[in-house]
Amino acid sequence: MAVGDVTMPHMHVVHGVKIGSAEAYVRYPNRRDLVIFEFAEGTNVAGVFTQNAFCAAPVHVCKAHLAQTNSRYLVINTGNANAGTGKTGMANAQKTCEKLAELVGVSPAEILPFSTGVIGEQLPMERLLSGLQPALNTLNAEAWVDAATGIMTTDTTPKGASEQFELDGITYTMTGISKGAGMIRPNMATMLSFVATDAPISRALVQQLLSTTVEQSFNRITVDGDTSTNDSCIFAATGQAGGTEITSADDTRYAVVLDVLTQIMKRLAQLIVRDGEGATKFITITVEGGADTQECCDIAYSIAHSPLVKTAIFASDPNWGRILAAIGYAGVKNLDVEKIQVWLDDVQICKDGGAAEDYTEEAGARVMAQTELTIRVDLGRGQAKDTVYTCDLSYDYVKINADYRS
Structure with a gap:
């Protein structure tokens, strides 16, 4: 659907x-x-x-x-x-x-x-x-x-x-x-x-x-x-x-x-x-404050390709540590994590590399439950910005691809 x-x-x-x-x-x-x-x-x-x-x-x-x-x-x-x-x-x-x-x-x-x-x-x-x-x-x-x-x-x-x-x-x-x-x-x-x-x-x-x-x-x-x-x-x-x-x-x-x-x-x-196979949610990932477009894309795709991020979103589980992990292993050199800010729509989940003081699990869960949501990351190191679009990873994705040739 x-x-x-x-x-x-x-x-x-x-x-x-x-x-x-x-x-x-x-x-x-x-x-x-x-x-x-x-x-x-x-x-x-x-x-x-x-x-x-x-x-x-x-x-x-x-x-x-x-x-x-x-x-x-x-x-x-x-x-x-x-x-x-x-x-x-x-x-x-x-x-x-x-x-x-x-x-x-x-x-x-x-x-x-x-x-x-x-x-x-x-x-x-x-x-x-x-x-x-x-x-x-x-x-x-x-x-x-x-x-x-x-x-x-x-x-x-x-x-x-x-x-x-x-x-x-x-x-x-x-x-x-x-x-x-x-x-x-x-x-x-x-x-x-x-x-x-x-x-x-x-x-x-x-x-x-x-x-x-x-x-x-x-x-x-x-x-x-x-x-x-x-x-x-x-x-x-x-x-x-x-x-x-x-x-x-x-x-x-x-x-x-x-x-x-x-x-x-x-x-x-x-x-x-x-219309992604088994998709239940449409996700926009915007990375800004990058030194160049390439590193913005590298981080956006790292988040978008993470099975842990995608399954958490499918389950409406605000396990935002998975997003930070994906940012960290994207391969961007000299990344200063203390400058990084992360939002789920209007809810800031990460401030200066740590949990935002006013963040609540309920607020994160509210955004994760939406059928459309935005993950926004500010790297705090430049003026570059880019956006990637993806979806969640559901049980149906596995079923569709397991049965594809039958």
């Missing part, structure tokens, strides 16, 4: 984008598990991918194809990650592109393949390839919700975000979807995300916008500390709503697009945490 508001908004149509889906029975019957995106000719496409050395076959193919040309089609399957599958897996990812290219009349290099699901099993290629034409037959501009459903694995809810904005009197749209619930940690996660706008943006700036916004969104979430083999995030600008192309970050329109994309990406990223 997802935490907080995970309502699917009205998904505005993006001019130049059509989506189709089908039931290909990649792993499970009676559910959409194959999705195709079609982009108008001239669309500029960018991507960022997992930093896991064991990255999946489709990730390798996506990187190679993006380096060659722009993309016209995305093809996504769920239920099977096509990771840890060796040369056969690479050949299957290429074969998927080749078959779709044959059906739509483009080069295989203009197609990007994506897979998500169980690692170490070969794709059921006959079923997957047979599902391509049925998915193409359903292509339409309003199928964002179907697509969000079709890329789910252990997600309990589809995830989407959509905004409209104005530049020089023209109304543009930015709409995106994501999936992910477990094997989630920064440097991307076992997540897929696809965002598109009909604003006109040069290919170089599309990549710049994506890389910038991913850093403060998908690279600031963690569910369980595991970096996936398949995580991918795509941003496409079709330019189909008109207007002159944005080619420089100095263009005043760039700042507007950056702001909207940041909102979209943060929403999609936080939806993944809210």
